[in-house]
Amino acid sequence: MSLTVEAPVQANPVEAFVRTERIPHVWCPGCGIGTTVNCFSRALQQSKLDLEKVVVVSGIGCTGRVAGYVKLDSFHTTHGRAIPFATGMKLVNPELTVIVYSGDGDLTAIGGNHFIHAARRNLDLKVICVNNFIYGMTGGQVAPTTPVGAICTTTPYGSFDEPFNLPFLAESAGATYVARWTAFHVRQVTHAMTEMMRKKGFCFLEILSPCPTLYQRRNRLGDGLEAMKYYKDQSVVRHGANTKEIAISFQGPIVVGKFIDIERPVFLERMNKQLTRTLDAEYAGCVGENVCG
């Protein structure tokens, strides 16, 4: 191999955070999940967190594979149960930064109940949801996020169910940080991830990502690059927009931005407060008392 410039060969910045022996990964050409992993690695760099205390939890699915590729303590859990698993880990060891990295089907269909209750209790979890509008790994079935009219293997005449508006769902359940970006907005995704890692409380980031093999192909929308161009052309940045009005329609405009950024006492703070009030001196405090105050 020729080296034409006398410069120290620096490694790809993402490689410090990726298990390179497992590359090439399983994601299809044109899939945006790898792009979000790039953003995640840059965000970890910028947030300057102690990587010994960062944990990634994934469920099942294409995005669930992230746990297998990041060079951190990572857990690939059962379908839909990434949030319960992360909840247990956070409560036992509150000083960890627990990141749930999973797909739309895993988080909001199979794990939908866990998602809304973790948001309601304001558990200190950072939830990154890569939304490709379809069940990718199982063969392109309709997901709760599939837009009306989109064709999937289980909806050959077009989906007719109203999809979830994920930022609205997260906000109404009580999340303290809600944002939506696409795989095209790499700098903004990185910035949002950095903000989430520094924030306390239930944080939710939705990243729209192309699924060239199933969603794009079945709907005759071209390849991954076409999807990225669609995100570029049709995205409208509206920070602080009313989440009720930002539902996604089939190939329609996409409202992106940071919608919610509020403060609310987290689960452990509320528990400590309540138990101290009722039990007073008898209350021994939770594990990692210094952290949960």
Place this chain on the structure above:
Amino acid sequence: MTKLTGTAEKAKKVRGIVHINKNRCKGCGFCIEFCPPSVLEFSDEFNAQGYHPPRLADGDGCTGCDLCGMYCPDFAIYAVMIKNRQQGSAAHHDAV
């Protein structure tokens, strides 16, 4: 005579190096499409997986912004900035 300013002088300098790991590439074209100075293009050769990896079309144009590295879903390309470096030969390095 007025002194040449900014852009004319800067344009002569190589500002970034692109590192391409050809065998990791799956040919999605994100780096080529979204490169701000448009210095990348598909090469004619195939890699081990049968895709056409990108190559540097304009050696002096790379600014080292690393947007290709941010977009690449296969961790196959990245760019680094060179500071205070005069023009050299084509700023292109094939990572193994």
